[in-house]
Amino acid sequence: MNAPLNLAELRPGFSEPVGDSQSVFRALLTATAQPGTRVEVGKALTPPLGLNAAAAAVLLTLADQDTLVWLEPSLRGGAIESWLRFHTSCPLTDHAEEAAFAVVSHSGLAAQMLSGFNQGDAKYPDLATTVIVMVPDLEAGPNLVLEGPGIETIAEIAPQGLPDSFWSERADLVAHFQFGIDVMLCAEATLVSIPRTTRIQSKGE
Amino acid sequence: MTATEAPARPNAAPEDRYYTYAYLDEQTKRMIRRAILKALAIPGYQVPFGSREMPVPYGWGTGGIQLTAAIIGRDDVYKCIDQGADDTTNAVSIRRFFATVADVATTEDTSEATIIQSRHRIPEQPLADGQIMVFQVPQPEPLRGLEPRETETRAMHAYAEYGLQYVSLYENISAYGRIAATAGYPVMIDERYLMSPSPIPKFDNPKMHMNPAILLFGAGREKRIYAVPPFTRVRSLDFEDYPFETQSWDEVCALCGANDSYLDEVVLDDKGEHMFVCSDSHYCADRREKGHAGPMAGHALAHIETEIAAEEV
């Protein structure tokens, strides 16, 4: 976890950190307050290969020296790690259960991976991990119907590339509110936030 | 009536400023932003945060101001009310503060605002999708009056042990025939967390239920942030035989004739002469501008009504 930084190959972060992180945060605020709402973030970013623009924007906006970040194994050790440490100063961790933020590619999702993250404490449920999941697309996959706080009637999303086990595992973890993980699905420069309160069904179920 | 005021320096460059945009440093903003997102993910739960000092008027408190500083951006239109009034000394000085440090437009018009900072009221005009209300909270813990120990109240929230609160309310009914509390009346959020709505009159409680705006609450001294997402169930505690009731008045607003707004009693002289006027100064002024008139319309007090409101602070 201590690879030397290669500044020559380092991709840039926000061009205007104060204004950019404020506008990304407001998009995250809208997305989290209204689960299922697609917001555009990080469109101008050119993050290192393997990290998409939306995931990069979330990390630049929210991660810093006070947040432990866990990277899925295929994202570790190279340009993503250097970029993240350089721009956010966040410490990386090998222990999923202590991560404030986790970054996972849909192809790197493993069975039982979600249950390894911090599910929050009964008295401090805010300690639960925010899991940033990178997917190819948010509209080309199987249709899902969302209900819960922040959603007036229903919301619909169709993220691509996630195994069925992802949703069943997530459902088990959030079944006992106030425990559970909060998920942000990122596809290129688009993001959908799925906090633990959101109830999800496959369309037609 | 004051219309929306455009930003004083819409194209101000960062180098023209001798402090961070919106006053708070970026690390503090990030910490508050993370807390806000967790607060929305766990509606009604009080997220601890590392509160900072803010240069705000004495007696106002910093929690709500820190929330605004962490969320505000150049495109926002900012409104600030103190007990319903836009033009009290405190509301004016806080509005000027954000106009200066965040280069935002300001307004008194509820429907124009993207961020509404409030101390002790929710505007009469229904909130809309996309608006954010930021409440100043002196005491975030609804159970504090019953249990002084933080470790105990935190455990009560953890296990949803709210029996003590119900017993206390019921004892209140036995003593007074009704629930006496009129401000800061506790609410259940999505049937899970008991929450203090801040010292708003219970008249305003029903406005929170399934409302389309984002409601954010900040307590600076107590270092807590909590939130109600849009379209979330908010239930004021009650009993089958004693349903929740809001305040109501036999009078209408003396100035605008409104029969649906929260009224403040204003004493006119030492003989007990008094009148009732809208607490929401923008709502009242807007109605008068549209031709509505109350029984004392045109009264000399109409133009100084706001100054009276200021003195009530």
Ligand SMILES: [Zn+2]
């Ligand atoms: Zn009136």
